[in-house]
Amino acid sequence: MIMSMSIEVIRPGLLTTVQDLGRPGLQRFGVTPGGAMDTLAMRMANVLAGNNEREAVLEATMAGPSLAFERDTLLAIAGGDLSPAIDGEPAPMNRPLYVPAGRTLAFGRPRRGCRAYVAVSGGFDVPEAMGSRSTYLRGGLGGYEGRALQAGDRLAIRAPDDLGSRMAAHMSRELSASERPFLAATWSAVGLHPWERLVRAAGAEPIAAGRPGQGRSALAGASGSSHAATAIIRVLPATHEALFADESLNAIYGEAFAVAPQSDRMGYRLTGTPLRLRQPAELLSEAVAFGTVQVPPDGQPIVLMADRQTTGGYPRIAQVASVDLPLLAQLKPGDRVVFEAITASEAERLLLARERELARLRAGIRLKFR
Amino acid sequence: MMTERESAERSAADIRLEPLGDSAAVVRFGETIDPLVHRRVIGLAERLAHSPVPGMTDVVPAFASLTVHYDPIALHARHGTAVREAGGSFGYVSRCLAELIQAGGHAAVAQARIVDIPVCYGAELGPDLGEVAAHSALTEEEVIAIHAAGDYTVYMIGFAPGFPYLGGLSPRIATPRQATPRLAIPAGSVAIGGGQTGVYPLATPGGWRIIGRTPIRLFRPEEPIPSFLRAGDRVRFRPITRKEYDRYEEGAT
Missing domain, CATH: 3.30.1360.40 (Gyrase A; domain 2)
Known part of the structure; x- marks a missing residue:
């Protein structure tokens, strides 16, 4: 039987993988949950394409892919701005796009963030592995044959549900009434990503502290020619915080750390003032989480990301608040991180507020395409 | 009382x-x-x-x-x-x-499963057996006998899918890790790293000393429980010959 393929990969981009919300529930067997690095953008792209927010999307990294559409397709792009364009014409992000057969979506230079999410109405059709369509690169599992996309790959799309079908029909009518190469909705979803916490900062001078009660810092007004950006990432104290020397705690909450080139989907390696324990400690390995900031003996912290190991034995100095994981996932090598401590109740309040915004977006789209 | x-x-x-x-x-x-x-x-x-x-x-x-x-x-x-x-x-x-x-409270824990793991020790499947023997001032046969006589507990599955952290290695055969890790330890390798022993479910870089290999697949992504071992299991290593190992590999598992 010939499968109906709908998208051909012309160029794969630097690292483009199929991702969904991952495979939780298997961590006790050492299986990482994985999934999209920036789940907020991944869910937004799905909602804007008329999907259930768990559908499989493409995660493009830094240099995005070129994708040729073999049939009319409703899609949405969210997350990092990698300069998407359809047949050369800039394609707006964060809104439904209707692209006729024969057109090609390509990406240019990264303008903000580094991971873009492409959702197509219905979702990408790859087999589930351990309950998820996410690509787990280290295990060669899930996604498209367990690997990143390559030129010549052909991707199938699942049938959309009622909402996606209604949106596509609606946009198809509008497009045929116009002369344009594709149709973008006249409205967009903005404000869900905390981009205001990602600023272009000049120089390497230390940035004022982010410990509780000390207020924000010089960052707010910082500007400069450097291409690198600095993000203020909110964290909670971790279990081994008290084991660290005072100077190290001052450093983690007072200085910027750079994202090292060896950073990947598994973890972000940060470089800066080495962080030291007061005295050597023998620790037993135990569970880690998305956003655990652990410190190996060289003193350079590692933030564990989507494809992390499930357990770790290094001391943990902090834990990134869930609400800021999407922004952290958009940082690229050379960008810098400033940590700001917040309380658990603040972290929870911020996360719930973000979730309410996403729920409003979902409800708004349902209303618009009733 | x-x-x-x-x-x-x-x-x-x-x-x-x-x-x-x-x-x-x-x-x-x-x-x-x-x-x-x-x-x-x-x-x-x-x-x-x-x-x-x-x-x-x-x-x-x-x-x-x-x-x-x-x-x-x-x-x-x-x-x-x-x-x-x-x-x-x-x-x-x-x-x-x-x-x-x-x-x-102290509700009884279900009886631990006892899991048998066949291992072909030494030669090309266990290239570091000689070094472990030399470090321990034992013969290769003695290292095998001590490793296979151990009663091991799976304390945790972590590091990689299906990788068991085993307690119970005899201090007599504890051997420091290699200074320069190998780029790929083959899947199924049974190894000693310091005072620990383990089995590699996937080919992974690592500095542990490889003393043998099991034909048992520890990571089984196609099964509902994708790990052959679970925390709490008791493990026994059973020496097998190269011939037996090859028979397993041919599909006897």
């Missing part, structure tokens, strides 16, 4: 609950590698498998702690009032966990 209730309270009293960020809670039973502490970890993991706390997405037993990952958004959506009364998701999950621990 303590009543069952007193005993449950005593066992609950020395347990500490702490948050791991905003989406996980750690139950701490101790700070040492101790079979009795680990049995309590496994006991709670088993109870959670049968009666999960609300919002739970994962439970990860370790040497002396157990971590419950939870979804605060789902918790607020389904148990909003109770969660707010408890001061937030962590407070609510802690309360549920404390109740479960109280109720369970």
Whole structure:
């Protein structure tokens, strides 16, 4: 039987993988949950394409892919701005796009963030592995044959549900009434990503502290020619915080750390003032989480990301608040991180507020395409 | 003689609950590698498998702690009032966990599974057996005999899918890791790293000394439980010949 393929990969981009919300529930067997690095953008792209927010999307990294559409397709792009364009014409992000057969979506230079999410109405059709369509690169599992996309790959799309079908029909009518190469909705979803916490900062001078009660810092007004950006990432104290020397705690909450080139989907390696324990400690390995900031003996912290190991034995100095994981996932090598401590109740309040915004977006789209 | 209730309270009293960020809670039973502490970890993991706390997405037993990952958004959506009364998701999950621990007390842990792992020791499947023997001032045969006589406990699955952290290696054959790690330790390799021994489910870089290889697949992504071993299992290594190993490889598993 010939499968109906709908998208051909012309160029794969630097690292483009199929991702969904991952495979939780298997961590006790050492299986990482994985999934999209920036789940907020991944869910937004799905909602804007008329999907259930768990559908499989493409995660493009830094240099995005070129994708040729073999049939009319409703899609949405969210997350990092990698300069998407359809047949050369800039394609707006964060809104439904209707692209006729024969057109090609390509990406240019990264303008903000580094991971873009492409959702197509219905979702990408790859087999589930351990309950998820996410690509787990280290295990060669899930996604498209367990690997990143390559030129010549052909991707199938699942049938959309009622909402996606209604949106596509609606946009198809509008497009045929116009002369344009594709149709973008006249409205967009903005404000869900905390981009205001990602600023272009000049120089390497230390940035004022982010410990509780000390207020924000010089960052707010910082500007400069450097291409690198600095993000203020909110964290909670971790279990081994008290084991660290005072100077190290001052450093983690007072200085910027750079994202090292060896950073990947598994973890972000940060470089800066080495962080030291007061005295050597023998620790037993135990569970880690998305956003655990652990410190190996060289003193350079590692933030564990989507494809992390499930357990770790290094001391943990902090834990990134869930609400800021999407922004952290958009940082690229050379960008810098400033940590700001917040309380658990603040972290929870911020996360719930973000979730309410996403729920409003979902409800708004349902209303618009009733 | 303590009543069952007193005993449950005593066992609950020395347990500490702490948050791991905003989406996980750690139950701490101790700070040492101790079979009795680990049995309590496994006991709670088993109870959670049968009666999960609300919002739970994962439970990860370790040497002396157990971590419950939870979804605060789902918790607020389904148990909003109770969660707010408890001061937030962590407070609510802690309360549920404390109740479960109280109720369970010293409830008997299911008998550990005893799992047999056939190993072809030495030669090209165990290239570092000679170094381990030299370091231990033993013959290769003695190293094999000591390794295969051990009674090992799976304390935790972690590091890689299906990788067991095993306790119980005889100090007589403990051998430091290699100074320069290999780029790829083949899947199935049985190795010694310091005072630990383990089996590699996937080809992975590593500095442990490879003393043999098992034809058993430890990571089975196509099965509902994708790990051959589970925390709490008891493991016995059984020496097999190269011929037997090849027969397994041909599909006798």
